[in-house]
Amino acid sequence: MLATLGMAVGTGNIWRFPRIVASNGGGSFLVAWATFLLLWSVPLMIVEFSFGKRARKGTVGAFSLLAGRKSAWLGGWVAFCAAAIMFYYSVVAGWCLRYLGAAVVGQLRGSESDAFWAGFAGSGSAWLTHAVALSLAIGVVWFGVQGIERVAKVLIPTLFVLVVILAIRAVTLPGAVAGLEFLFKPDWAALGDVRIWLQALTQNAWDTGAGWGLILTYAIYMKSKEDVPLNAFLIGFGNNSVSLLAGIMVLCTVFAINPGAKSEIVGAGNEGLTFIWMPQLFDQMPGGQVFMVFFFLALSFAALTSLISMVELVARILMDAGLGRRQAVSIVGLVGLALGTPSALSLAFLHNQDWVWGVGLMLSGLFYALGARKFGVEKLRREVVNGEGCDLPIGRWWTFLVAVVVPIEAVILMIWWLWEARGWNPESWLNPFLPESVGTVIVQWTVALVALLALQRWLGRRPVAEEGGLDP
Amino acid sequence: MSGSAVAFMIVVCTFVWGGFVLLLVRAIRSERRKSRND
Numbered sequence: 284m285l286a287t288l289g290m291a292v293g294t295g296n297i298w299r300f301p302r303i304v305a306s307n308g309g310g311s312f313l314v315a316w317a318t319f320l321l322l323w324s325v326p327l328m329i330v331e332f333s334f335g336k337r338a339r340k341g342t343v344g345a346f347s348l349l350a351g352r353k354s355a356w357l358g359g360w361v362a363f364c365a366a367a368i369m370f371y372y373s374v375v376a377g378w379c380l381r382y383l384g385a386a387v388v389g390q391l392r393g394s395e396s397d398a399f400w401a402g403f404a405g406s407g408s409a410w411l412t413h414a415v416a417l418s419l420a421i422g423v424v425w426f427g428v429q430g431i432e433r434v435a436k437v438l439i440p441t442l443f444v445l446v447v448i449l450a451i452r453a454v455t456l457p458g459a460v461a462g463l464e465f466l467f468k469p470d471w472a473a474l475g476d477v478r479i480w481l482q483a484l485t486q487n488a489w490d491t492g493a494g495w496g497l498i499l500t501y502a503i504y505m506k507s508k509e510d511v512p513l514n515a516f517l518i519g520f521g522n523n524s525v526s527l528l529a530g531i532m533v534l535c536t537v538f539a540i541n542p543g544a545k546s547e548i549v550g551a552g553n554e555g556l557t558f559i560w561m562p563q564l565f566d567q568m569p570g571g572q573v574f575m576v577f578f579f580l581a582l583s584f585a586a587l588t589s590l591i592s593m594v595e596l597v598a599r600i601l602m603d604a605g606l607g608r609r610q611a612v613s614i615v616g617l618v619g620l621a622l623g624t625p626s627a628l629s630l631a632f633l634h635n636q637d638w639v640w641g642v643g644l645m646l647s648g649l650f651y652a653l654g655a656r657k658f659g660v661e662k663l664r665r666e667v668v669n670g671e672g673c674d675l676p677i678g679r680w681w682t683f684l685v686a687v688v689v690p691i692e693a694v695i696l697m698i699w700w701l702w703e704a705r706g707w708n709p710e711s712w713l714n715p716f717l718p719e720s721v722g723t724v725i726v727q728w729t730v731a732l733v734a735l736l737a738l739q740r741w742l743g744r745r746p747v748a749e750e751g752g753l754d755p
Numbered sequence: 756m757s758g759s760a761v762a763f764m765i766v767v768c769t770f771v772w773g774g775f776v777l778l779l780v781r782a783i784r785s786e787r788r789k790s791r792n793d
Contacts, residue, residue, distance in 0.1 A: 527768065
């Protein structure tokens with residue numbers, strides 16, 4: 284149970300959710316976000332769990348085995364997308380580590396946190412902490428996870444409890460009600476904006492891990508008597524619960540301390556929202572310094588455990604292709620260090636990557652649905668989802684969601700987005716050098732898809748290991 | 756805080772947090788049942 288709760292807390296909830304909800308209209312965003320929990324994330328998490336549990340292979344091997352060798356590239360896309368996120372995620376994990384160090388030595392005092400962020404983000408120090416975070420994750424995957432698992436089981440629930448305490452404190456600050464109003468005031472007209480739906484889907488996938496391949500990789504090591512549907516629902520609702528708490532925590536603090544902050548927290552450039560404002564919340568609390576150390580310690584652990592899962596995911600693909608564990612982990616480390624460097628040194632680049640590969644999770648979700656259709660969604664439901672160990676049998680509604688609703692959601696959102704985007708910036712919507720344009724998404728996705736299709740025969744032909752499970 | 760924001764907050768929080776608590780209770784019961792059977 285603790286492990287499941289542990290999966291419910293991460294930087295996706297605490298770093299990403301508050302800034303995305305701030306940039307996308309608060310209340311109206313929450314409508315789309317909660318809709319996608321039920322109509323996107325939970326059904327796809329069930330697919331991921333059952334793929335991993337059935338195939339006992341990484342994403343490429345699982346798609347190859349269950350959907351046919353010609354579908355191996357679909358699993359390749361899932362892994363590529365997760366790897367691309369990993370490259371900048373290690374930068375964010377490095378930020379958490381740096382803030383832990385700063386909290387310990389008392390460098391983060393109230394309003395000074397703004398200047399601290401400005402001096403740190405995008406600097407050489409940020410590259411150094413990216414390297415440290417990635418090295419720690421590589422070390423854990425290299426040497427084994429036993430010790431870390433025990434510590435994470437204490438620290439991640441601690442983070443959960445801290446977020447609850449901090450949200451309560453934030454709500455009771457004078458003026459915090461403006462934050463609640465901003466977060467929960469529904470603007471129904473805004474639901475006609477495709478960007479809100481696109482970001483809501485992306486954020487829900489970020490919160491829950493739906494479509495990343497992480498759950499599939501975790502499920503490789505599941506015991507056969509472990510349940511699939513209840514775990515998927517629990518992780519989905521648990522993650523969204525923590526995100527909502529984090530949104531309340533950050534936005535109430537922002538509006539209580541600086542009522543005119545709305546223009547500062549909306550849009551590009553708000554990557555540091557949580558890092559700038561949380562130290563200011565701790566400043567308003569008795570014993571805030573101690574709480575701050577615990578908060579960044581636990582946040583660092585949450586970030587590192589997620590980073591470890593990403594390294595394991597990518598390494599697993601290489602291991603399925605025949606490499607030894609240490610060889611695979613070394614390659615992931617070196618490539619991650621190099622390709623994470625631009626995000627470490629430029630917030631604009633990190634923003635671009637978060638946009639391109641965040642939206643890429645929508646394509647990953649579509650590919651999972653297509654893979655399940657090829658295997659037979661109903662067959663998957665009967666044989667794996669409702670098979671051995673099932674605590675919460677699910678009906679044919681899930682088959683309908685995966686086979687019909689998820690693909691329709693992805694296709695409609697994609698077409699709607701392309702159609703609307705032409706009108707936003709007629710001159711520049713296809714410019715691939717702008718951080719948040721359609722052009723940058725199309726160019727980067729095309730490069731990845733062409734590479735994967737070129738490798739398709741190799742991906743589908745590579746011998747995969749006979750047995751799942753951790754190598755000795 | 757406007758009435759619509761309060762109403763909307765109650766709906767969203769009940770759905771997300773209420774759903775999580777119900778699922779957690781269900782999961783704890785299932786784990787206990789499985790442990791007894793083991």
